[in-house]
Amino acid sequence: MAITLPALPYEANALEPYITANTLSFHHGKHHQTYVTNLNNLIQGGELADKTLEEIILAVANKPEKIGIFNNAAQVWNHTFYWNSMKKGGGGAPTGAIASKINEDFGSYDAFVDAFKNAGLTQFGSGWAWLVLDGGKLKITKTANADTPMAHDQKAILTVDVWEHAYYLDYQNRRADYLDLFLKHLVNWDFANANLKG
Structure with a gap:
């Protein structure tokens, strides 16, 4: 079960002018994708290959010998969480x-x-x-x-x-x-x- 790059939850230009489509195309399409690719290469054929992203992170957290897997898995998760932490027309005081x-x-x-x-x-x-x-x-x-x-x-x-x-x-x-x-x-x-x- 390979880890995949999730699509952005909005169009690449949706956050302009605050974050430009240019930034998102590099950040999501290059940086985030690289973490996904690296993680899949690191877990391929191993005991973590069939685990979810969260299971992988928790399995290798605080294990120095697994730092490469942790870094890439956590970055995949952190970035996905970051994309969802923003939206077009967001910001300001919260409600609810x-x-x-x-x-x-x-x-x-x-x-x-x-x-x-x-x-x-x-x-x-x-x-x-x-x-x-x-x-x-x-x-x-x-x-x-x-x-x-x-x-x-x-x-x-x-x-x-x-x-x-x-x-x-x-x-x-x-x-x-x-x-x-x-x-x-x-x-x-x-x-x-x-x-x-x-």
């Missing part, structure tokens, strides 16, 4: 259960925004900023490189990719602008609500 939970656990939406942006800005080098559910409480965390919340018994609710390839063609070194526009115009709160409930 996630809005109440954010107010409960962070004190206000503005406090969440500050903490989320700070996590994305202070992730040194490549990585991710996450909104996760941990022990029934929403928290903001960041992971380096391919690391992912499920390897730490956390449930991912939303993520933003802060690897340079996610934003460099559109924003160059202006990571702060990318994070600001992600929150104002791209966040898919419907996806967050579904993850909170699921």
Whole structure:
């Protein structure tokens, strides 16, 4: 059961002008595809070949000798989650259960925004900023490189990719602008609500 590259959940130009079709074509079609290809090559013919992506990640997490498999499997999963964390016409203050939970656990939406942006800005080098559910409480965390919340018994609710390839063609070194526009115009709160409930 080979791992396949999932289609984007929207057209390549749907997130413009905040993330361009040019960026998405490279990010999804080249970077994400490379992780899929590498993972399939690494697990081919082995005991993980028939496992789901999540099963593979959990089987190899925290095993240094399996780091190549973990890195590629987690990057396939992280990227798919990131595409779904955005939508055309997204962003702004949340509604529904996630809005109440954010107010409960962070004190206000503005406090969440500050903490989320700070996590994305202070992730040194490549990585991710996450909104996760941990022990029934929403928290903001960041992971380096391919690391992912499920390897730490956390449930991912939303993520933003802060690897340079996610934003460099559109924003160059202006990571702060990318994070600001992600929150104002791209966040898919419907996806967050579904993850909170699921």
